[in-house]
Amino acid sequence: MSEVRGARSRAVRRAAPWLVLVAAAAALPLVSGDPTITYLATTAGIYVLVGTGLNLMFGYTGQVSLGQGALVAVGAYTTGILMADHDWTFWAAAPVAVAVAVGAGTLMALPAFRLSSWYIALVTLGAAMAARSLLVEFEGLTGGWSGLMGIPRPALGPWELGERDILWLVLAVNVMLFVMVRTIVGSRLGRGMMAVRDAPEMAQSVGVAPARMKLFAFACGGATAGLGGALLAVHHGLVTPDDFTLDFSILFLLVVIIGGAARLAGPVIGTLLFFALPELLTGLAEWRGLIYGAALLVLMVYAPQGVAGAWEKLRARRRSSGVPADTDTADPGIPIEAGPPRGEPLGVELIGVRKSFGGVHALRGIDLTIEPGTVHAIVGPNGSGKTTLLNVISRLLRQDEGQVILDAEDVSRAPAERLARRGVARVFQTPRLLGTSSLRDNVLLGAYTRERSGGPAIVLRLPWARREQAELAAEADRLLAGHGLAGRASEEAASLPHGEQRLLEVARALMARPRLLLMDEPAAGLTPRELESLGRLIRAIRDTGTTVVLVEHHIELVASVADVVTVLDRGRLVTSGPPQEALGDARVVEVYLGAPA
Numbered sequence: 001m002s003e004v005r006g007a008r009s010r011a012v013r014r015a016a017p018w019l020v021l022v023a024a025a026a027a028l029p030l031v032s033g034d035p036t037i038t039y040l041a042t043t044a045g046i047y048v049l050v051g052t053g054l055n056l057m058f059g060y061t062g063q064v065s066l067g068q069g070a071l072v073a074v075g076a077y078t079t080g081i082l083m084a085d086h087d088w089t090f091w092a093a094a095p096v097a098v099a100v101a102v103g104a105g106t107l108m109a110l111p112a113f114r115l116s117s118w119y120i121a122l123v124t125l126g127a128a129m130a131a132r133s134l135l136v137e138f139e140g141l142t143g144g145w146s147g148l149m150g151i152p153r154p155a156l157g158p159w160e161l162g163e164r165d166i167l168w169l170v171l172a173v174n175v176m177l178f179v180m181v182r183t184i185v186g187s188r189l190g191r192g193m194m195a196v197r198d199a200p201e202m203a204q205s206v207g208v209a210p211a212r213m214k215l216f217a218f219a220c221g222g223a224t225a226g227l228g229g230a231l232l233a234v235h236h237g238l239v240t241p242d243d244f245t246l247d248f249s250i251l252f253l254l255v256v257i258i259g260g261a262a263r264l265a266g267p268v269i270g271t272l273l274f275f276a277l278p279e280l281l282t283g284l285a286e287w288r289g290l291i292y293g294a295a296l297l298v299l300m301v302y303a304p305q306g307v308a309g310a311w312e313k314l315r316a317r318r319r320s321s322g323v324p325a326d327t328d329t330a331d332p333g334i335p336i337e338a339g340p341p342r343g344e345p346l347g348v349e350l351i352g353v354r355k356s357f358g359g360v361h362a363l364r365g366i367d368l369t370i371e372p373g374t375v376h377a378i379v380g381p382n383g384s385g386k387t388t389l390l391n392v393i394s395r396l397l398r399q400d401e402g403q404v405i406l407d408a409e410d411v412s413r414a415p416a417e418r419l420a421r422r423g424v425a426r427v428f429q430t431p432r433l434l435g436t437s438s439l440r441d442n443v444l445l446g447a448y449t450r451e452r453s454g455g456p457a458i459v460l461r462l463p464w465a466r467r468e469q470a471e472l473a474a475e476a477d478r479l480l481a482g483h484g485l486a487g488r489a490s491e492e493a494a495s496l497p498h499g500e501q502r503l504l505e506v507a508r509a510l511m512a513r514p515r516l517l518l519m520d521e522p523a524a525g526l527t528p529r530e531l532e533s534l535g536r537l538i539r540a541i542r543d544t545g546t547t548v549v550l551v552e553h554h555i556e557l558v559a560s561v562a563d564v565v566t567v568l569d570r571g572r573l574v575t576s577g578p579p580q581e582a583l584g585d586a587r588v589v590e591v592y593l594g595a596p597a
């Protein structure tokens with residue numbers, strides 16, 4: 001009971017500054033008689049709205065866009081045309097504006113499936129530049145240089161909203177959006193987005209489809225820009241191409257970066273700074289561009305996580321210098337709380353698998369059967385093709401020739417995320433984690449394909465979605481405890497030493513309740529104590545009914561846990577059999593020690 005009360009009071013404490021900020025903004029028109037203040041506050045509110053959508057795209061999903069201004073223009077002009085030329089109400093025009101902006105945003109996203117972030121930045125910059133020319137060219141629709149005038153205010157029946165009411169409307173929309181974004185980033189959707197941003201291959205290995213995630217992020221960015229545009233149109237009462245310059249488009253990215261990307265407070269802080277600074281710098285008008293540029297450079301070098309990130313760091317430092325952190329590293333001998341796999345163990349069959357990288361033949365026709373429910377170790381000298389083999393099995397790489405059969409199904413062309421849904425999990429050679437997320441969130445990411453609640457249930461915080469999330473969080477905490485990370489669920493993953501990062505990856509993989517677990521050198525960098533518990537863990541995983549494929553250099557570990565050992569050398573299979581037999585084979589000794597002179 002007291003725990004529930006504690007959680008509630010923490011939630012109230014966290015929400016308090018936001019409530020004060022919203023109340024202060026809402027009270028502005030009541031305490032200040034100056035209409036300019038209300039006007040500026042409404043504009044700032046619209047910027048926060050657009051910035052929050054961009055934060056979801058850029059901050060959380062890593063998709064840079066310099067074209068948000070163009071999407072705001074799309075929303076504003078759609079609203080303007082429908083309201084001024086066709087007498088639509090705001091309530092009918094705004095959803096259409098959102099839909100059109102989502103469509104335009106999705107179109108802008110198409111190159112994102114093929115290009116890296118910085119090329120997308122160029123594409124979206126091009127879109128921002130083209131948008132203004134199009135607004136001028138399509139004069140019949142857009143009014144050309146003069147734009148659209150006489151856009152009426154929204155009305156509720158006979159009552160037309162005043163300037164003050166529009167501010168309140170903007171604030172209400174912001175509060176709703178803030179709660180929605182907060183829910184999204186704390187859910188499987190948010191974890192999926194961050195996985196796409198931080199480690200796309202890892203994202204696929206847990207079942208996230210990067211293309212769909214990017215599309216979702218661009219659609220969210222488009223929707224908020226469209227809504228921002230609709231509100232801007234009725235707020236100004238007119239729209240002209242001059243409202244949508246290149247500076248306007250870039251402004252949103254700066255707001256997010258300066259405020260703090262991937263921080264909920266980022267767009268709010270960024271917007272406040274952008275509004276406060278010009279006031280403070282009125283005497284230095286001609287130097288403003290230089291001051292902004294210099295501030296951005298300094299911030300990028302010394303506080304790349306923006307103002308919100310720097311503030312969080314400062315608080316964390318203060319907290320850790322006060323109360324000693326809870327580093328209750330449980331005895332790693334505690335039995336691992338890995339639940340039963342989600343089905344029967346999976347077997348794998350490789351038939352004539354070849355893979356080359358240019359002139360390097362990494363795999364030269366591998367035929368191999370991995371029996372379900374066994375620990376199958378793959379060993380061999382550096383560069384013998386072990387990781388390539390794991391990548392082909394997990395579909396992160398497509399073989400040039402041959403077939404991959406998973407439990408009697410030919411998956412030779414299946415994407416990695418589909419295998420994750422069938423119960424294949426992966427531990428990477430170098431840990432691939434959500435560095436800035438908590439240990440709990442990292443483990444929860446493993447349950448991505450297990451969660452049943454869909455996007456709408458998550459966003460609407462429906463009871464069963466919340467129940468499922470609470471149950472999974474409790475399971476993640478148990479797994480963390482079983483890996484010697486008890487009481488540290490809220491710590492940042494990047495703050496862990498290398499060995500513990502590896503254990504965290506194992507915990508994430510187990511959270512998937514895998515039927516086939518692919519482990520790439522999990523013993524690298526572990527202390528003897530951690531090694532011992534890893535050996536016990538691997539045996540325990542097999543005993544619960546999971547097939548384990550273990551790529552490992554640590555021969556003692558292999559000898560103690562493997563049921564079958566396969567030896568590779570320069571892309572060829574040397575031998576495969578029980579550990580004593582395979583490891584004692586004269587050819588294997590030769591592979592490792594070189595041919596006798």
Ligand SMILES: Nc1ncnc2c1ncn2[C@@H]1O[C@H](COP(=O)(O)OP(=O)(O)OP(=O)(O)O)[C@@H](O)[C@H]1O
Pocket residue numbers: 357360361362380381382383384385386387388389
């Ligand atoms: N993406 C790539 N591009 C080019 N060459 C690659 C790529 N991936 C692997 N290779 C090459 O393929 C060969 C096999 O590499 P792989 O990583 O599979 O070996 P490994 O047995 O896992 O080695 P290690 O034990 O060092 O991890 C090596 O010669 C490597 O340089």
